[in-house]
Amino acid sequence: xxxxxxxxxxxxxxxxxxxxxxxxxxxxxxxxxxxxxxxxxxxxxxxxxxxxxxxxxxxxxxxxxxxxxxxxxxxxxxxxxxxxxxxxxxxxxxxxxxxxxxxxxxxxxxxxxxxxxxxxxxxxxxxxxxxxxxxxxxxxxxxxxxxxxxxxxxxxxxxxxxxxxxxxxxxxxxxxxxxxxxxxxxxxxxxxxxxxxxxxxxxxxxxxxxxxxxxxxxxxx
Amino acid sequence: xxxxxxxxxxxxxxxxxxxxxxxxxxxxxxxxxxxxxxxxxxxxxxxxxxxxxxxxxxxxxxxxxxxxxxxxxxxxxxxxxxxxxxxxxxxxxxxxxxxxxxxxxxxxxxxxxxxxxxxxxxxxxxxxxxxxxxxxxxxxxxxxxxxxxxxxxxxxxxxxxxxxxxxxxxxxxxxxxxxxxxxxxxxxxxxxxxxxxxxxxxxxxxxxxxxxxxxxxxxxx
DNA sequence: ATGAGAAGTTGGCTTTGTCTACTTTGCTTG
DNA sequence: CAAGCAAAGTAGACAAAGCCAACTTCTCAT
Numbered sequence: 001x002x003x004x005x006x007x008x009x010x011x012x013x014x015x016x017x018x019x020x021x022x023x024x025x026x027x028x029x030x031x032x033x034x035x036x037x038x039x040x041x042x043x044x045x046x047x048x049x050x051x052x053x054x055x056x057x058x059x060x061x062x063x064x065x066x067x068x069x070x071x072x073x074x075x076x077x078x079x080x081x082x083x084x085x086x087x088x089x090x091x092x093x094x095x096x097x098x099x100x101x102x103x104x105x106x107x108x109x110x111x112x113x114x115x116x117x118x119x120x121x122x123x124x125x126x127x128x129x130x131x132x133x134x135x136x137x138x139x140x141x142x143x144x145x146x147x148x149x150x151x152x153x154x155x156x157x158x159x160x161x162x163x164x165x166x167x168x169x170x171x172x173x174x175x176x177x178x179x180x181x182x183x184x185x186x187x188x189x190x191x192x193x194x195x196x197x198x199x200x201x202x203x204x205x206x207x208x209x210x211x212x213x214x215x216x217x218x219x220x221x
Numbered sequence: 222x223x224x225x226x227x228x229x230x231x232x233x234x235x236x237x238x239x240x241x242x243x244x245x246x247x248x249x250x251x252x253x254x255x256x257x258x259x260x261x262x263x264x265x266x267x268x269x270x271x272x273x274x275x276x277x278x279x280x281x282x283x284x285x286x287x288x289x290x291x292x293x294x295x296x297x298x299x300x301x302x303x304x305x306x307x308x309x310x311x312x313x314x315x316x317x318x319x320x321x322x323x324x325x326x327x328x329x330x331x332x333x334x335x336x337x338x339x340x341x342x343x344x345x346x347x348x349x350x351x352x353x354x355x356x357x358x359x360x361x362x363x364x365x366x367x368x369x370x371x372x373x374x375x376x377x378x379x380x381x382x383x384x385x386x387x388x389x390x391x392x393x394x395x396x397x398x399x400x401x402x403x404x405x406x407x408x409x410x411x412x413x414x415x416x417x418x419x420x421x422x423x424x425x426x427x428x429x430x431x432x433x434x435x436x437x438x439x440x441x442x
Numbered sequence: 443a444t445g446a447g448a449a450g451t452t453g454g455c456t457t458t459g460t461c462t463a464c465t466t467t468g469c470t471t472g
Numbered sequence: 473c474a475a476g477c478a479a480a481g482t483a484g485a486c487a488a489a490g491c492c493a494a495c496t497t498c499t500c501a502t
């Protein structure tokens with residue numbers, strides 16, 4: 001089982017292809033992923049990938065899957081700590097969602113963008129998606145028990161929370177939330193650049209988390 | 222200026238191409254748009270489009286622009302009515318955003334998806350985006366004056382509102398909010414299919430609008 | 443009327459996904 | 473241990489699609 005065996009058969013081409021694709025997605029964008037280049041980068045021929053994936057979509061599904069696994073691990077870590085305060089966990093989960101998007105913008109795009117939407121997803125992909133969502137649902141339930149979130153269908157409430165975070169993440173990743181200096185003289189939000197920028201997006205994130213959690217709080221009256 | 226002049230020169234190819242592309246986007250998806258087919262459908266040759274658009278991205282930008290014009294018109298209609306109650310307007314705007322996404326799912330994807338993200342947007346596109354956003358900002362300001370929304374940077378608050386609606390719209394359009402019968406026995410939300418489905422997504426929309434507006438309400442204490 | 447430039451055409455190049463038929467290799471089974 | 477079979481990999485080819493270049497046809501302003 002030598003690592004450097006350059007024989008006819010690659011050790012684990014499937015995994016190698018996914019890793020390479022993952023790298024390309026983040027560094028050069030989803031569009032830059034080509035079956036041929038993937039083959040070349042992993043030292044095999046252009047069509048070798050077809051022995052492991054039905055087609056390109058199938059391969060991209062596997063890459064997206066990897067993304068959900070990463071998210072899932074992050075969520076697991078969050079759940080492992082501070083298991084007593086549900087609301088705090090929920091806030092951390094929400095922030096973690098946006099943080100993931102900022103850490104892996106292109107991967108995030110792949111996971112939720114229109115490249116895969118419409119196409120039939122792999123069962124494996126569906127599974128990891130459900131698994132990562134489970135943390136949210138579980139924590140919402142916990143909050144309901146602790147009376148920090150209103151009663152009602154926990155899945156619906158989770159959807160609200162998810163949608164809010166997802167919207168913010170999406171707009172941030174796509175650079176659609178920008179400085180509106182030209183419009184009102186008030187810099188508000190921007191993904192690109194640095195410094196104050198970072199602070200601004202952080203501020204909007206704070207606002208968002210606060211608003212959503214306040215919006216889902218028990219109706220006091 | 223006869224309509225049926227099949228001469229060498231097309232009347233207004235640029236507009237015809239955009240309209241055709243718009244049709245294809247909605248009926249067959251963004252991927253189905255090809256320069257060649259567009260030419261054929263409008264009765265010109267494969268490369269005629271390049272006399273009016275630098276490249277495919279440029280053309281798609283023009284299509285997206287059309288989408289923002291439609292949204293802008295809808296917003297204008299909303300603003301024209303019920304101009305006195307800011308909060309009601311805001312709610313209607315939010316619902317209108319999601320409604321638009323459901324009415325033109327593929328166009329919505331084009332407008333906000335990753336096809337155009339990253340690529341330089343046309344100035345014209347940027348302009349209509351800003352214009353459509355202005356309705357939101359204006360209404361948020363109105364609400365702040367009427368004391369129905371908390372004080373603070375109106376652009377930031379608008380971002381929150383927008384992000385919430387955008388997240389919901391995105392997830393709905395991509396069919397990512399589904400019945401989770403398998404997970405918890407409680408059907409929650411689904412885009413596909415009919416009937417109860419529609420009701421469910423309506424219910425989540427209600428929840429979302431309520432939660433966001435409550436979350437942005439003035440801090441009573 | 444005329445010539446410049448806009449609008450449109452054909453041919454061709456390149457990239458990329460993917461099919462088909464072939465080869466190589468490792469593992470299993472008699 | 474030989475035989476062979478299936479898995480893994482390869483080369484060739486084809487079609488779709490973006491887009492460049494060189495050419496043609498019109499329209500319109502001077």
